[in-house]
Amino acid sequence: MGRSLRITLIALFLIVALIFGLTLGRQVFLANSEPTPAPDLSEYNTYVYEQPRELVEFTLTDEQGNTVTREDLKGRWSFVFVGYT
Template sequence: MDVGIRNTLLGIAAFISIILGLLIASLVIPRPMSSDEAEQIGWYHFDQPRAINDFVMVDHNGKEVGLSVFRGQWSLVFFGFTTCPDICPTTLSVLNESVKKLDSPPQVVMITVDPERDSPQKLRGYVPAFNALFRGFTGSFDQTVSLAEQMNIAFGKIPGPEPGTYTMDHTASIVLIDPYGRYAGFIKAPHRPEHITKVLRSL
């Protein structure tokens, strides 16, 4: 083969390899999300993650947990309660659909805003029903308020129709905790699986 033709073919092959490499990289390497994209899907990411005070709670298996439970991986935290009629089961279902699409899913935790009624046993019969790897945390009322306030979550009792009955009202945002145990941002409701997956793939 003529040397000139061979060099031309080698050059074309090298060019094609570069193009294919760039294409594969664009599909595999996470791309930072623009501020406009983030706003459209309700994702608010802090430039500087916020420290979270240590805490003591109990998970749905009765194991004591603290801030260290959030270190070493990304975590999605949702504040809800087991007798929630709509927002909580819907959000947990969406979270399940979201993490199923990921090769390395984050830790998902529901912290109850109704510790008076949500014992570890009750959480154990509720949270893992959406995904066996999901965890439920409960703690004292004061500890729950402190942790919720640090994550910009508000909640409170709403009196029910009968004396002594009540339900809970609460912020429906999903909180993101980074692998250092810091509050990194939140995703506002309403939640969609593709939006949550997009956020996680951009981290």
């Protein structure tokens, strides 16, 4: 292995270790701090219901042809796009 290749590999390893260390340190530091409050969504021209609304029963079909109901989405984050062309 050439000397320049060895120096390059060592430099890359040190950069990766530095990034990993900074990321880990940031996570440890932020874990001890108070979470930031949620933004006021009215600033973004959004409507926020005072009380949560009950989601009615529904049946959808996913991209594999499987049936999806309200119970399948319960307790999970879901990104839904409803649109047309």
